[in-house]
Amino acid sequence: MIKCGSFLIALLLCPTLYLCSAGDTLSVTCDGNSQQTYFKVNTKYYFIWHTNVSWFNAIHICRRLGGDLALIESASEMQSISNYLISQGYGNTWLWTSGNDLVQNRKFLSVTSGMPLPYTEWSGGQPDNAGGNEHCVHLWLRNNSFRMNDWICSSPAQVLCQSQNHSRCIDDYN
Numbered sequence: 034m035i036k037c038g039s040f041l042i043a044l045l046l047c048p049t050l051y052l053c054s055a056g057d058t059l060s061v062t063c064d065g066n067s068q069q070t071y072f073k074v075n076t077k078y079y080f081i082w083h084t085n086v087s088w089f090n091a092i093h094i095c096r097r098l099g100g101d102l103a104l105i106e107s108a109s110e111m112q113s114i115s116n117y118l119i120s121q122g123y124g125n126t127w128l129w130t131s132g133n134d135l136v137q138n139r140k141f142l143s144v145t146s147g148m149p150l151p152y153t154e155w156s157g158g159q160p161d162n163a164g165g166n167e168h169c170v171h172l173w174l175r176n177n178s179f180r181m182n183d184w185i186c187s188s189p190a191q192v193l194c195q196s197q198n199h200s201r202c203i204d205d206y207n
């Protein structure tokens with residue numbers, strides 16, 4: 034398979050872009066920061082930030098490295114991520130995602146899309162807004178699958194970032 038790492042390489046190696054298929058990793062470099070490698074799971078590319086940080090810090094880390102906090106959009110995506118995390122030994126890891134109900138309690142939006150979460154897979158009894166202070170969504174392993182939980186946004190967790198969907202919006206300057 035030919036991996037098109039840049040537009041120039043694509044032009045040189047791929048007479049038509051249809052001959053190129055996406056690889057299993059994606060390298061992104063932003064604004065002089067070190068290159069970040071994303072891995073492919075199902076249809077999206079992700080990376081995990083392995084330092085525990087607040088949800089607010091997590092947003093900026095993903096953006097700084099060319100991504101966004103993960104937005105899980107379907108049961109298949111949730112299951113694929115869960116399988117991957119388990120296979121890679123992340124069973125004790127909590128990971129921030131883009132979901133939050135900071136604007137309105139119990140109305141969960143994605144800071145990545147600005148839209149209501151299209152899919153949720155809460156672990157048992159969640160979201161419970163324990164202590165009235167849980168407004169950010171992370172993943173944790175419960176009953177052999179990674180599921181969602183609302184948690185305190187300032188608490189420290191690792192971060193699941195996804196690559197940005199540059200085709201989501203269209204710039205039209207006409």
Ligand SMILES: [Ca+2]
Nearest residue numbers: 161162167183
């Ligand atoms: Ca909770």
